[in-house]
Amino acid sequence: MMGDRPSPPRAMSSAPTTSPSVDKVDGFSRKSVRKAKQKRSQSSSQFRSQGKPIELTPLPLLKDVPGVEQPELFLKKLQQCCTVFDFMDTLSDLKMKEYKRSTLNELVDYVTVSRGYLTEQAYPEVVKMVSQNIFRTLPPSDSNEFDPEEDEPTLEASWPHLQLVYEFFIRFLESQEFQPSIAKKYIDQKFVLQLLELFDSEDPRERDYLKTVLHRIYGKFLGLRAFIRKQINNIFLRFVYETEHFNGVAELLEILGSIINGFALPLKAEHKQFLVKVLIPLHTVRSLSLFHAQLAYCIVQFLEKDPTLTEPVIRGLLKFWPKTCSQKEVMFLGELEEILDVIEPTQFVKIQEPLFKQISRCVSSPHFQVAERALYYWNNEYIMSLIEENSSVILPIMFSSLYRISKEHWNPAIVALVYNVLKAFMEMNSTLFDELTATYKSDRQREKKKEKEREELWKKLEDLELKRGLRSDGIIPT
Amino acid sequence: MRDLPGIDSLLLKKLKVCCAKEDSVLPRETGLKLMESTPAENSSGVSAKCRDSRVEELWGLTTFFGYSTQTFVQAVNLLDRFLTLMKVQRKHVPCIGVCCLHMAAKMIEEEADVSPTHELIRISQSRFTVSDLSRMEKIISEKLCLDPKAVTALTFLQLYHSAIASQSAGREEIPSIGRLEAQLKACLCRLVFSKAKPSVLALSLVAQEFESFSVMKTVQQFQKHLKISDAELLGWKELVAECMSAYHSSQCSKPDNKKLVWIVSRRTAQGLQSCHFSVPALPTIPERSWNQSQSEDSGEDTSCSEESPCGSLGSDGEGTFFPSSFHHSRD
Numbered sequence: 001m002m003g004d005r006p007s008p009p010r011a012m013s014s015a016p017t018t019s020p021s022v023d024k025v026d027g028f029s030r031k032s033v034r035k036a037k038q039k040r041s042q043s044s045s046q047f048r049s050q051g052k053p054i055e056l057t058p059l060p061l062l063k064d065v066p067g068v069e070q071p072e073l074f075l076k077k078l079q080q081c082c083t084v085f086d087f088m089d090t091l092s093d094l095k096m097k098e099y100k101r102s103t104l105n106e107l108v109d110y111v112t113v114s115r116g117y118l119t120e121q122a123y124p125e126v127v128k129m130v131s132q133n134i135f136r137t138l139p140p141s142d143s144n145e146f147d148p149e150e151d152e153p154t155l156e157a158s159w160p161h162l163q164l165v166y167e168f169f170i171r172f173l174e175s176q177e178f179q180p181s182i183a184k185k186y187i188d189q190k191f192v193l194q195l196l197e198l199f200d201s202e203d204p205r206e207r208d209y210l211k212t213v214l215h216r217i218y219g220k221f222l223g224l225r226a227f228i229r230k231q232i233n234n235i236f237l238r239f240v241y242e243t244e245h246f247n248g249v250a251e252l253l254e255i256l257g258s259i260i261n262g263f264a265l266p267l268k269a270e271h272k273q274f275l276v277k278v279l280i281p282l283h284t285v286r287s288l289s290l291f292h293a294q295l296a297y298c299i300v301q302f303l304e305k306d307p308t309l310t311e312p313v314i315r316g317l318l319k320f321w322p323k324t325c326s327q328k329e330v331m332f333l334g335e336l337e338e339i340l341d342v343i344e345p346t347q348f349v350k351i352q353e354p355l356f357k358q359i360s361r362c363v364s365s366p367h368f369q370v371a372e373r374a375l376y377y378w379n380n381e382y383i384m385s386l387i388e389e390n391s392s393v394i395l396p397i398m399f400s401s402l403y404r405i406s407k408e409h410w411n412p413a414i415v416a417l418v419y420n421v422l423k424a425f426m427e428m429n430s431t432l433f434d435e436l437t438a439t440y441k442s443d444r445q446r447e448k449k450k451e452k453e454r455e456e457l458w459k460k461l462e463d464l465e466l467k468r469g470l471r472s473d474g475i476i477p478t
Numbered sequence: 479m480r481d482l483p484g485i486d487s488l489l490l491k492k493l494k495v496c497c498a499k500e501d502s503v504l505p506r507e508t509g510l511k512l513m514e515s516t517p518a519e520n521s522s523g524v525s526a527k528c529r530d531s532r533v534e535e536l537w538g539l540t541t542f543f544g545y546s547t548q549t550f551v552q553a554v555n556l557l558d559r560f561l562t563l564m565k566v567q568r569k570h571v572p573c574i575g576v577c578c579l580h581m582a583a584k585m586i587e588e589e590a591d592v593s594p595t596h597e598l599i600r601i602s603q604s605r606f607t608v609s610d611l612s613r614m615e616k617i618i619s620e621k622l623c624l625d626p627k628a629v630t631a632l633t634f635l636q637l638y639h640s641a642i643a644s645q646s647a648g649r650e651e652i653p654s655i656g657r658l659e660a661q662l663k664a665c666l667c668r669l670v671f672s673k674a675k676p677s678v679l680a681l682s683l684v685a686q687e688f689e690s691f692s693v694m695k696t697v698q699q700f701q702k703h704l705k706i707s708d709a710e711l712l713g714w715k716e717l718v719a720e721c722m723s724a725y726h727s728s729q730c731s732k733p734d735n736k737k738l739v740w741i742v743s744r745r746t747a748q749g750l751q752s753c754h755f756s757v758p759a760l761p762t763i764p765e766r767s768w769n770q771s772q773s774e775d776s777g778e779d780t781s782c783s784e785e786s787p788c789g790s791l792g793s794d795g796e797g798t799f800f801p802s803s804f805h806h807s808r809d
Contacts, residue, residue: 369746
């Protein structure tokens with residue numbers, strides 16, 4: 001028999017007792033209302049009962065009952081696990097918490113090894129138990145300026161139970177007996193929507209589990225795929241254009257990576273739109289470093305699927321090229337190199353001019369890491385072969401900045417790298433190189449001459465002015 | 479046919495004077511022959527290939543440091559003379575090469591433009607030290623006589639070019655001296671041209687490059703004046719032509735990147751390693767699932783259109799796919 005409490009608590013209820021209410025806009029908390037509080041490394045906003053201790057009647061172990069009774073016992077245990085405990089209060093209900101933990105553990109094992117336990121009645125109970133445990137208002141971030149790159153994340157206090165619930169759910173989804181046709185009645189769009197909201201959790205362990213869960217759901221429920229894609233779209237667009245806050249971008253991108261990898265050819269227009277309207281603008285976000293690797297992977301996968309997308313992708317990156325953040329520039333250069341690693345020569349020719357104009361600017365950057373990363377392209381064999389084939393176009397673009405920084409750059413390591421690059425160009429196309437050198441030199445001489453002339457002119461004007469001023473009455477006219 | 483004006487007699491005198499001097503700066507013929515016959519795989523002796531690649535290095539360094547063509551030509555001359563005079567071990571050739579360039583630069587360039595030795599060594603990625611270099615400098619200056627005003631192929635080239643330029647002033651376009659200098663540099667990268675007398679080499683370059691009839695007449699005049707036989711001129715002209723076709727060819731000689739060391743800062747190196755997100759942790763999800771037993775849905779289109787306003791999925795995503803608020807561009 002279950003505990004003698006009137007009804008199990010609802011997960012998505014009103015505010016937790018110690019933190020202020022949090023406005024939600026479509027599932028994402030507004031940062032406008034925050035009370036200054038002490039930094040906690042753990043938090044939870046699970047609703048908990050007002051002081052009454054929770055009592056659950058211990059049930060026998062599944063392995064101890066005959067096979068025919070197991071399905072019913074399974075359901076009972078699931079129902080018991082719907083009870084949610086307060087982990088912020090570390091002393092309350094310790095015995096019951098341990099009971100739930102061991103029950104969950106048992107359920108995880110049971111789902112992994114058993115056969116014939118999954119009746120139709122089990123599905124709604126499983127989904128209910130999981131929902132009760134994981135769907136909750138995420139605790140508000142401790143500070144308005146939580147910097148994902150710098151600060152320690154706030155971990156979920158109820159992780160001892162939560163982890164097992166996720167573990168259980170994943171094994172349930174992966175079970176041989178699992179039937180999406182039955183499950184789809186309970187794992188529906190509403191469920192998925194709530195799942196997606198959880199990706200904003202600060203706890204990276206939770207996000208990692210969510211990633212696996214969503215990946216499995218996407219794989220098995222064809223009917224939900226378009227909806228999931230659309231919702232991810234919305235999340236990203238809101239992230240880029242409204243909030244610039246969402247903790248789960250990297251995980252969602254990882255899932256997208258495996259989806260993109262599986263795209264059928266020819267690519268649907270919807271997917272191409274996604275690339276151009278969502279993935280490219282994602283590069284503009286300040287916190288790019290948190291998910292750049294995953295984003296770059298997605299981009300490269302797209303290009304391997306459909307090389308004709310190269311031109312819009314590169315033009316997009318060039319359009320959003322960072323102008324004030326050098327760390328981002330280095331990331332962009334890394335991503336660009338990965339793209340060039342897989343580019344087709346015919347596509348390369350289309351974008352080589354704007355591309356190398358940007359590289360030329362990077363190479364001249366006073367930030368040595370940017371210059372270094374750009375110069376290192378010349379150590380890439382495939383890129384070198386592309387440059388070689390098109391040296392008559394590329395060399396003139398690169399020439400003047402290379403030549404100039406060989407004389408002017410403050411960093412000696414950069415100067416040494418420039419030598420490598422210049423030497424490579426000399427060997428590639430000596431005639432053109434010599435021509436450019438000659439032109440460059442004569443241009444410089446002409447400039448110097450002009451400067452000299454200008455200086456002399458000013459001097460003459462000065463003298464003239466002085467003479468005129470002194471001529472009349474010694475007073476210099478204003 | 480109109481009579482062409484004769485070449486300025488002063489210039490002719492100058493040429494004669496230079497010609498007299500040029501023998502003193504020729505590398506020893508026996509030494510050149512020895513280099514040509516030394517096989518490239520020989521690990522101790524200096525082969526023609528070894529010398530040629532060394533000269534190409536110097537060419538790169540000259541351009542990089544902005545040294546004049548005269549510096550380069552002098553440096554090559556010093557190198558050839560030293561290599562043909564002394565029995566040198568191959569492992570010392572890099573040091574000798576850089577040393578000759580440095581010495582030539584000191585002779586010819588402005589003091590402010592001469593690169594300090596440590597910088598020279600660093601950029602050329604050489605393995606020897608500054609003290610090695612100065613020791614080598616002493617040795618070379620002992621063995622060779624150094625004359626900043628020494629006559630080189632460039633000297634002759636400049637004289638020839640100025641004569642031709644004054645003759646054809648305004649009448650026709652002639653290739654610039656810069657172009658000729660570049661070609662001279664290209665030629666000097668091949669050992670064979672060190673066998674030629676500077677006056678002959680320069681003249682054959684001019685003859686090969688200039689096509690107009692009037693120039694050919696001038697060339698003939700030079701030839702007569704300096705007593706250069708037809709056979710000699712023709713022979714060198716052919717070799718120059720060969721060299722030029724390689725120089726001008728659109729076929730790129732692939733740069734040998736392996737020899738160059740790419741030194742990057744620690745941060746960049748770390749970034750290079752960790753940057754590649756190559757192995758996805760999640761297995762690929764194929765877009766069209768053939769395993770229909772897993773789900774009753776025959777496809778995504780049918781089920782989704784009932785449940786949500788997704789709109790048409792397969793075609794144009796513009797319509798209902800994106801929320802309407804995003805149809806207006808951001809401020």
